[in-house]
Amino acid sequence: MLTYTLRRLLIMIPTLLVISFVTFSIIKLPPGDFLSNQIAELRSQGDKAALEKVEFLRKQYGLDKPFVEQYAAWIGIWPSEQGISGLLQGDWGWSFEHDLPVSAVVGDRMLLSFMLNFTVVLFTWVVAFPIGVYAATHQYSWGDHGLTLLGYVGLATPNFLFALVLMYFANVQFGLAIGGIMDPEYLDKAWSLAKFGSVLTHLWIPVIVIGTSGTAGMIRRLRANLLDELQKQYVVTARAKGMPAFRLLVKYPLRMSLNPFISDIGNMLPSVISGSAVVAVVLSLQTSGPMLLDALRSQDQYLAGSFLMFLAMLTVIGMFISDLLLAALDPRIRLTGGAAK
Amino acid sequence: MPPHRYPLRAQVLDFAGSLGGFVICAGLLGFARPAAAVAWALGAAAALFLVYFGRTVCRQLTHIELDETGIRVRGPAAGLLSAVIRWENLRSMQLDYYSTRADREGGWMQLRLRDAQRTIRIDSGLNGFAAVVDRAARAAAERGLALDAATLGNLQALRP
Numbered sequence: 001m002l003t004y005t006l007r008r009l010l011i012m013i014p015t016l017l018v019i020s021f022v023t024f025s026i027i028k029l030p031p032g033d034f035l036s037n038q039i040a041e042l043r044s045q046g047d048k049a050a051l052e053k054v055e056f057l058r059k060q061y062g063l064d065k066p067f068v069e070q071y072a073a074w075i076g077i078w079p080s081e082q083g084i085s086g087l088l089q090g091d092w093g094w095s096f097e098h099d100l101p102v103s104a105v106v107g108d109r110m111l112l113s114f115m116l117n118f119t120v121v122l123f124t125w126v127v128a129f130p131i132g133v134y135a136a137t138h139q140y141s142w143g144d145h146g147l148t149l150l151g152y153v154g155l156a157t158p159n160f161l162f163a164l165v166l167m168y169f170a171n172v173q174f175g176l177a178i179g180g181i182m183d184p185e186y187l188d189k190a191w192s193l194a195k196f197g198s199v200l201t202h203l204w205i206p207v208i209v210i211g212t213s214g215t216a217g218m219i220r221r222l223r224a225n226l227l228d229e230l231q232k233q234y235v236v237t238a239r240a241k242g243m244p245a246f247r248l249l250v251k252y253p254l255r256m257s258l259n260p261f262i263s264d265i266g267n268m269l270p271s272v273i274s275g276s277a278v279v280a281v282v283l284s285l286q287t288s289g290p291m292l293l294d295a296l297r298s299q300d301q302y303l304a305g306s307f308l309m310f311l312a313m314l315t316v317i318g319m320f321i322s323d324l325l326l327a328a329l330d331p332r333i334r335l336t337g338g339a340a341k
Numbered sequence: 342m343p344p345h346r347y348p349l350r351a352q353v354l355d356f357a358g359s360l361g362g363f364v365i366c367a368g369l370l371g372f373a374r375p376a377a378a379v380a381w382a383l384g385a386a387a388a389l390f391l392v393y394f395g396r397t398v399c400r401q402l403t404h405i406e407l408d409e410t411g412i413r414v415r416g417p418a419a420g421l422l423s424a425v426i427r428w429e430n431l432r433s434m435q436l437d438y439y440s441t442r443a444d445r446e447g448g449w450m451q452l453r454l455r456d457a458q459r460t461i462r463i464d465s466g467l468n469g470f471a472a473v474v475d476r477a478a479r480a481a482a483e484r485g486l487a488l489d490a491a492t493l494g495n496l497q498a499l500r501p
Contacts, residue, residue, distance in 0.1 A: 003355075003451070003464065004439040006393045009386065010362045011441055076373055088369065090376030252490070323441075331437030332491045 004327050012316055019312045020087075024071045027301045027308075033063055034096040034299045061094060061302070074305065087309065093302025097295070102306050106288070107188065110310050112181055112199070113276070113288040116210070117314065119203055120272050121265065123211040124218055129261070132222030136257075137249065139227060147219065154216030163209045163282040170205075178205045179284040187286065206283055210276050214268055221260050229253035259330050265322035269315045344404040344415070345473060351466035355397040362390035405463065407476055412454065414461055428480035430456040434488060436474060436495040450495060452477060471499055 035058050042050050058064055060081045062073050072078030074093065076086025085091040092102035135144045170176040181202050186195040229235065230253050238248045277289030284290075288307050295304035366387035370380060402417040411427035433455045440448025450465035452474055463473060478496055481488060488496070 001439075002393075002396075003449075004441070006362075006389055007358065007441050009389065010358045013362065013365055013386075076375070077369070084373060088373045088375040088379050090379065256490075327439055330491060331439060332494045 001328065005324060008320060008323055012320060015316055016313065019316070020075055020309060021071060023305055023308045023312065024074060024301075025067075027296075027299070027304050028067060028070075030299060032299070033301060035063055037299070038096070057094065057096065074302070087306070092306040095295075095300055095303040097298050097300040097303070102303050105303060106291075106306065108191075109286060109288045109291060110307075112286060113273075113311075114314065115199065116181070116203065116206060116276060116285070116287055117269065117272050119207050120211045120214070120276070121268060123207050124214045124268065125261070127211070128215045128218035128222060132219045133226065133249075133254065135219065135223040136226035136230065151216040151219050154212040155220075157213070159209055159213060159279050160282045162212060163206075163279050166205065166209060167283070178202075181206065181285045181287060206276070206279055206285055209283070210272060210279050214272065218261065218264060221264070222257060225257035225260055226253060229256050255329070259326060262325045262329060263322055265318055265325075269318040273311050273315065344406045345467050345469045346404045347400050347464075347466050348468055349401065352397055352401055356394070359390050359394035359397055363387055363394060366390060400464075405467065405473065407473055412461060412473070412477070414463075424459045424461050426454050426456045426459065426461055428483070431477075431480050431484055431486065432456050434477050434481040434486060434492065436492045436499075438491075438495050438498075450474075450499070474499055 035054050038054050039051065042054065062070050062080045065073070069078060073080035074086050076084055076088035076091070078084070078086075080086075086093075090103075092106070094100075095102050095105045098105045131147055135147050138144050167178055170178045182195060182198040183202075186198050189195060230249075232253075235248065235253055238252075239245075276285075276287065277292060279285070280287045280289035281293065288311070292304060292307040292311075294300075295307065366383045369375060370383045370387060375383060399417055404415050406413040406415065409428075411425055411430075414424045416423045431454060433453075435453040437451050437453070438448055439451065440446060442448070450470070452461075452463045452465075452470070454461045454463075454477055463470065467473065474496070478488075
């Protein structure tokens with residue numbers, strides 16, 4: 001397992017480097033940058049002081065330098081005007097649109113995004129696991145049919161639509177405004193127990209909205225895998241020998257059918273993160289999603305780049321954990337057509 | 342029976358990977374003056390790669406002897422990394438398969454043998470790995486040891 005962990009860790013280093021390069025390339029793909037758009041606007045207004053500041057920023061952040069040099073300075077392996085200062089050194093750069101350091105603009109948003117996405121994954125597991133097991137062990141019962149129907153509805157409903165419907169009903173039926181991830185008085189305030197409590201009371205709505213489709217998919221996969229296992233000969237033999245049903249279920253079939261459950265952590269994170277961005281716009285959540293969309297639109301490259309790198313890191317770490325768990329849970333070789341793979 | 346060894350060509354990737362990983366992490370740590378959290382992460386990764394490199398060197402200097410009485414691992418450091426398990430004392434046998442690829446191809450196997458005191462781990466890069474596994478499986482069967490599903494599946498995959 002140590003060899004596996006280290007080899008897997010070794011893959012993460014070039015993966016993160018490639019991701020950072022691709023992220024930076026995508027941000028730089030559109031012609032011009034945030035400052036060149038600003039310069040054109042300021043020139044038309046004849047604002048000389050602002051023009052000088054823009055030129056100063058262009059020089060300070062090396063926007064006049066070649067692409068590769070800008071990239072190396074951004075990740076912190078090449079000196080810029082203020083020495084070696086990039087992502088590695090904890091300097092996320094300057095947000096041109098907000099005229100503030102990225103760290104000041106981002107504030108709590110990355111932490112809130114992490115909390116939201118982590119809770120969504122947790123919700124998906126906690127809800128999908130018992131339902132999936134129930135649906136498989138009570139195949140074709142009323143409960144199974146009902147849960148299957150609910151699962152299909154969950155899969156077929158787009159997250160943003162579900163958010164809109166929920167907002168409408170909460171407002172019309174109960175007079176509640178369910179947008180936001182905390183009460184407005186806690187926005188931009190330091191973390192306290194009251195603020196944390198406010199986040200928790202608001203978190204359940206986006207968690208349900210974002211997590212429903214993933215939960216439905218997970219239930220379907222767990223049900224199908226468990227049904228496959230339950231029909232295998234070793235289960236029939238154990239039943240015939242009088243092994244208690246619950247013990248039999250927990251000892252082998254359930255363990256085997258958990259594989260997709262674990263491997264899905266890695267697959268779920270990108271979809272949860274991209275899904276949460278759209279839902280965050282609809283529900284006015286103060287997470288990274290809406291700010292990332294704005295930053296991409298306005299070519300605020302350091303702000304967008306920081307968000308994308310954070311989300312990519314979250315995904316890479318999620319995949320790493322999922323792979324480790326999977327390797328520990330099921331270290332079997334796969335056989336295809338009789339040949340070892 | 343001649344001793345089984347890890348051929349250098351089977352270890353080249355491990356040597357290159359562990360050294361490369363250490364150089365990258367230590368290099369960034371030394372020259373990029375990273376922030377505290379990043380520095381801790383890089384330091385931990387560098388230490389892990391160093392341990393991995395040391396382990397690969399030890400493995401290169403190790404050979405494994407097999408006979409009817411048991412299995413012996415003769416390692417460096419004045420026998421510090423040596424171990425013997427007699428077949429009659431074998432308590433458990435596990436054969437695992439690992440792959441870092443998404444399609445689970447191109448992986449390697451690891452045999453773990455335990456008696457009351459020690460564990461011997463052997464990777465499939467070893468010359469004559471199949472023969473070692475075969476002998477261990479025979480000993481496990483003679484001792485009536487229960488093998489888990491993963492081990493049984495992997496044993497089947499190893500058989501011609």
